[in-house]
Amino acid sequence: SKENGRNCFSFYFEALKTDSNRVLKLDSELRKAIENREFTLVYQPKINTVTNDIVGIEALVRWNSEKLGFVSPAEFIEHAEESGLIISLSEIIFDLACEGNHKLVAAGYPKIPIAVNVSSIHFQQQSFLESVQTILERNNTSAQCFEIEVTERTVMNSAQETVSKLVKLKQLGFKLSIDDFGTGYSSLSYLVRFPLDVLKIDRSFIQHICSLDDKQAIVDAIIQMAHRLQMKVVAEGVETSQQVELLKSMGCDFIQGYYYSRPLPMKELIDFIQFWEVEHQG
Ligand code: C2E
Ligand code: CA
Ligand code: CA
Ligand code: CA
Numbered sequence: 263s264k265e266n267g268r269n270c271f272s273f274y275f276e277a278l279k280t281d282s283n284r285v286l287k288l289d290s291e292l293r294k295a296i297e298n299r300e301f302t303l304v305y306q307p308k309i310n311t312v313t314n315d316i317v318g319i320e321a322l323v324r325w326n327s328e329k330l331g332f333v334s335p336a337e338f339i340e341h342a343e344e345s346g347l348i349i350s351l352s353e354i355i356f357d358l359a360c361e362g363n364h365k366l367v368a369a370g371y372p373k374i375p376i377a378v379n380v381s382s383i384h385f386q387q388q389s390f391l392e393s394v395q396t397i398l399e400r401n402n403t404s405a406q407c408f409e410i411e412v413t414e415r416t417v418m419n420s421a422q423e424t425v426s427k428l429v430k431l432k433q434l435g436f437k438l439s440i441d442d443f444g445t446g447y448s449s450l451s452y453l454v455r456f457p458l459d460v461l462k463i464d465r466s467f468i469q470h471i472c473s474l475d476d477k478q479a480i481v482d483a484i485i486q487m488a489h490r491l492q493m494k495v496v497a498e499g500v501e502t503s504q505q506v507e508l509l510k511s512m513g514c515d516f517i518q519g520y521y522y523s524r525p526l527p528m529k530e531l532i533d534f535i536q537f538w539e540v541e542h543q544g
Contacts, residue, residue, distance in 0.1 A: 288341050291327050296350050301325050303358045304525035308496055308518040311510050314542040316535055318409055320377040321359050322525045343383045352384040360401035362528050369532045375437060377409040382416035391430055405435035414446035425455055432457045450487045461488045465499025472504045482512050
């Protein structure tokens with residue numbers, strides 16, 4: 263009926279309005295948050311399941327907004343990318359990662375690299391390399407202490423420029439990971455062109471790995487190929503011991519996920535490392 267149609271329309275309209283209100287609020291709160299540097303990092307360990315070494319930790323940004331409460335990085339990173347705020351946000355994240363590195367070194371773990379997620383928008387900036395070097399210098403840290411995670415999509419973008427940027431990052435001393443692998447439709451042969459150290463298999467492949475044979479076959483093939491290309495493999499989003507056992511049997515090098523630890527503030531992460539090392543001594 264007419265009545266219904268109108269209700270439908272106004273419902274739709276209300277939903278749209280709420281949506282755009284949210285975006286406007288997010289935008290203004292994010293700008294303020296960047297100005298006041300209201301962000302923190304949490305860190306999630308990556309474990310070598312054969313040696314039990316902690317081979318690295320991934321830094322993940324957190325924002326607890328006074329007005330909006332906890333906002334997921336998926337939401338505010340996307341908005342930051344669309345609005346151009348990502349460049350200043352990235353610099354804050356890198357500064358925080360440098361602070362994290364100083365804390366790790368002070369706690370006696372100078373050899374555990376911190377992996378920083380780099381947005382493709384930031385990566386593609388002409389000034390990207392320069393800005394990263396400036397941040398390292400002003401924080402008195404070196405590239406060897408960091409790993410850079412770029413997504414498969416970033417790498418797929420503008421191939422030649424990407425190759426030369428990755429080569430330069432490598433020369434500076436960064437370790438390089440390709441993140442979310444499997445989601446971007448790149449062929450594995452494409453990877454030969456990039457100087458990558460580590461391939462991270464996306465969680466979407468790991469999630470049903472124990473029940474779905476086709477996922478197993480894909481993960482198995484990715485691991486084999488990555489090894490042929492001299493890359494190490496991280497499985498991300500690992501939550502169960504069955505997944506750990508299966509991935510180990512496939513030769514997966516490193517594992518990251520809630521099964522070992524959620525992402526933690528640096529202080530708690532250091533407690534975790536101390537506990538872990540005591541548990542796995544000798
Ligand atoms: P990502 O880089 O793929 O990060 C992995 C995400 O999976 C993180 O979500 C992490 O908390 C979550 N995770 C880890 N282990 C498990 C598990 O066992 N089970 C499940 N269900 N989830 C797990 P988070 O922190 O919400 O980040 C989401 C995405 O936001 C990241 O995906 C990344 O794309 C982006 N992001 C987060 N922090 C940063 C950052 O500092 N810079 C940039 N550019 N992007 C970031
Ligand atoms: Ca990542
Ligand atoms: Ca990932
Ligand atoms: Ca992911």
